[in-house]
Amino acid sequence: MELLKVSNYDEMSERACSFIIEKINHTSLPVLGLATGSTPEGLYQHLIRSYQNDEASFNHVHTFNLDEYVGLPKADKNSYDYYMNEKLFKHIGIPREQTHLPNGNAPDLKQEASDYESLIQQTGNVDIQILGLGLNGHIGFNEPGTPFSSRTHVVDLDDSTREANARFFSSINEVPEQAITMGIETIMESNEIILLVSGESKAAALARLMDGEVSEDFPASILNRHPNVRIIADVAACSSL
Numbered sequence: 281m282e283l284l285k286v287s288n289y290d291e292m293s294e295r296a297c298s299f300i301i302e303k304i305n306h307t308s309l310p311v312l313g314l315a316t317g318s319t320p321e322g323l324y325q326h327l328i329r330s331y332q333n334d335e336a337s338f339n340h341v342h343t344f345n346l347d348e349y350v351g352l353p354k355a356d357k358n359s360y361d362y363y364m365n366e367k368l369f370k371h372i373g374i375p376r377e378q379t380h381l382p383n384g385n386a387p388d389l390k391q392e393a394s395d396y397e398s399l400i401q402q403t404g405n406v407d408i409q410i411l412g413l414g415l416n417g418h419i420g421f422n423e424p425g426t427p428f429s430s431r432t433h434v435v436d437l438d439d440s441t442r443e444a445n446a447r448f449f450s451s452i453n454e455v456p457e458q459a460i461t462m463g464i465e466t467i468m469e470s471n472e473i474i475l476l477v478s479g480e481s482k483a484a485a486l487a488r489l490m491d492g493e494v495s496e497d498f499p500a501s502i503l504n505r506h507p508n509v510r511i512i513a514d515v516a517a518c519s520s521l
């Protein structure tokens with residue numbers, strides 16, 4: 281893993297944007313793995329700016345999001361479908377049929393998870409996977425204890441994750457109890473991973489990741505075994521290193 285320490289959130293976002301633009305400008309059919317949460321919002325703003333300044337086109341790009349809540353209508357402002365559309369897709373001219381998220385409203389969720397996994401496999405490897413870091417080390421919605429061999433699956437969210445995400449909802453009771461997420465093995469098959477970490481609240485998690493011990497109790501720790509991981513972290517997130 282390569283750690284790129286930057287001064288602040290905006291620099292983290294800008295650096296990540298440059299890596300992605302470089303990739304999509306030099307790949308004939310690039311596949312991006314995308315994340316939600318607060319961390320990648322700045323990256324998405326930079327990508328929109330690059331598109332507006334004619335530095336990048338997204339016509340030929342395919343995207344797969346890591347995860348989606350179960351049971352939120354797509355139009356709900358907390359669904360990841362809504363998030364991606366509002367914060368990125370509708371601003372960059374990407375054909376919507378080339379963007380993919382798991383359907384958290386599918387009648388058969390297990391089937392949906394397996395269909396999503398198959399679609400990723402058919403499209404080919406994810407070229408760059410963007411990841412955020414959960415306070416408990418989750419990546420996507422792979423909570424502590426998830427087998428490293430997992431593929432896209434339905435998960436019960438940890439109380440700590442629901443609490444961390446309650447800030448987007450009117451109360452914790454509104455936060456869904458389940459989600460569909462790419463599995464850890466799915467994520468590990470990406471050619472390249474960019475992990476974004478910002479803020480002091482993530483400092484302990486980043487320190488645990490960097491200590492090198494690989495354990496299913498801390499899902500992100502598996503990244504130590506991936507050959508091509510770039511961590512872009514700001515000074516505050518690095519404060520416990």
Ligand code: GLP
Nearest residue numbers: 315316317318319412413414420
């Ligand atoms: C969420 C998402 C993850 C995200 C993480 C960190 O629950 N499912 O994909 O990376 O938690 O979120 P944030 O960036 O808001 O801290």
